[in-house]
Every structure is written in C-alpha cells, then in structure tokens.
Amino acid sequence: MSSRDASGFGGTKGPSVQAIQAPLEVALVEPEIPPNTGNVARTCAAVHVPLHLVEPLGFRLTDRYLKRAGLDYWPYVNVTVHRSLQHFLRHMEGRRLLFFSKKASLDYDAFVYMPGDCLVFGSETQGLPAWLLEAHADRALRIPMDSAHVRSLNLATAVGIALFEARRQIKGQLAPSRPQAALSL
Template sequence: MTIPEPNSSLRVVLYEPQIPPNTGNIARTCAAFRLPLALIEPLGFCIDDRAVRRAGLDYWPHVQLSIHSNLDHLLGQLPHPHRLIGCSRHGGDSLGEFQFQHGDVLLFGREDNGLPGHVRDQCDRILTIPMPGGVDADGQGGVRSLNLSVACALVSYTAGHQLQMW
C-alpha cells in the first residue's frame, strides 16, 4: 500500500499498534484533522477487527490509511523533506517548546513498550509530553504514560495548530 496525500503537512504513524480501540480512536482523530495514518506491521489485531471499526465509528472512509511491512518500507515512500519525530514518554524535547515543520511525521510506539531503541535511533527528533503527575526517575509515584490515543491527539492538534493547518 502506498502513502496517500504526498503534500500532507503532517502524518501520523503507529509502530506495531497492539490495542484495537486505540487504533480506531487514532483513526478518528486523523479523519477529524485530515492527517494520513500509517500503520507499521505486525499489528496486534486484524484491521477489520470489530473493536477497531467500532472505535473509528463510521469515520473509516475519511481516513487516509496505509499499512507498511516495516519502518524501512514506510521511510522509503515518504516525500522529502520530512522529519521523523518519535513521540516517547521520556528523553525528548517538550511538546510545548517543540517547533514543528511542514512534512513532519509523528511516530508513536507500541502501547506496551513504546518505541524500541533501534527505531528511536532512526528518528530525527524525540518529543515528550510533559506530565507533572508522571512517575519520577525511578518509575515511582505517578502516572507512567498517557493513553496512546490521547497522546496522539495532543501532539497532532498541537502540531497542526502551530503550523496553522486549521
């Protein structure tokens, strides 16, 4: 499957998503913001899974969806220029201070363990959503992470708003 909308200012990519309702909710967000959505296999579900369809409601026809066998396949199809922005709960630039650019690709990792090191290494930048109620450096005392669909909505909206896409 090839990537639609070659002139899109932003793209959302899910690396090996595992939870159907998260993917459905993210698809709905992408439809609302008119952002292409790419999924990197393996997926933890069938794309026609009832839970994915239910979470996306009747918005699936409005989603510019592509599925890729691996990250390299996706990267080989991206238009230039682009930056691969890895979204992670740790070790990145703060969302509030980050300067987005047209052509950015917003990459989100698996729900259970995020972006693996070899994927993070391929990113041009890493982005983090600040969480005042998050865990400390030892992983204690707070929230470990936001739900994937919530994080994707926050980053997508912030990027699109900053780029004056709406």
C-alpha cells in the same frame, strides 16, 4: 507500501481525503490495542491527516473493536499499511519524522513543527525502539507528565495532544499576515 481497504475500511474513499493535502501525517508503529488505533483514525479523519500503520499489528484490520472506535469515519481516513518499520522508514525517506516517547528529553510543546512533518508513535507496551530514539534524539519528543504514579498516556490521547499542538503551530505559520492600516492625517 500497501493501502488496504477491507470491508469499507480506510483507503482513500471519501472525496475530502483526496482533495486536501495534509500538512501533517501520523504513524503508529506496531499498535496493539484496536480501540486506540480506531480513536487515532477518527482524529485523523477529523483533521484530514493521513495515517500510517506499521506492521505487525496487534489486531486484524477488520477487527470489530477497531471499526467501532473509528465509528463510520473509516472511509474518510487515508490509511497506508507498511509491512515493517524498515519499510516505513524507506517509504518516508526525505520526510521529517518526529518520534514521540516518554524516554525522550525534548518537550513536544517547545518544538517547532513544520508542514510535512510525520508524527510517529510506538506501541502501547513497547513504545519506539531505543535505537530509533537514539539515532534521532534531536527529533525525539515527549509529553511531560507531572505524576510519578502514571507510567504513560493512552496512545490515542498522546496522538491528539501532539497532533493538535503541531496543527496550532503550523496554522500560525501559514496564516496570511494582515496588512497594517495606514494612518492618514
């Protein structure tokens, strides 16, 4: 595992990143399109969620389109770059990984998310490997679409949908229960 910081990109630069332990993490396996990754990073910065990038990447981390899509939020994204999918899986051993794919059969909004989950997404053109989805069919999730004319959702859109559903559920789990008011007579 290596945390990379190229030209002010990523790493653990902002104090807010280090101070907050995120109940979720996001991983992109072999992302290919710089603006998609930049937009995902921006979303991760907005909600203090660490981002894992699994090589090979379809761009350089210093790519201007990647940095532009993330605007000036890169210092607030905790980015870890892994040299391969196998390396990432070893690094995340013991963690619950949730694999998102249009080929999965479980709907993302019917799944129960837990603090510590890592939401894993494949590349824009290949998705996640079939062997990985088959090995973890009980944690392979899909975002259903109503149109047969659309092959898939944009990667950044899919991450946003799944991440905010997981956050919504976890927030409900972590919310303190309000004491019931006693009725006095």
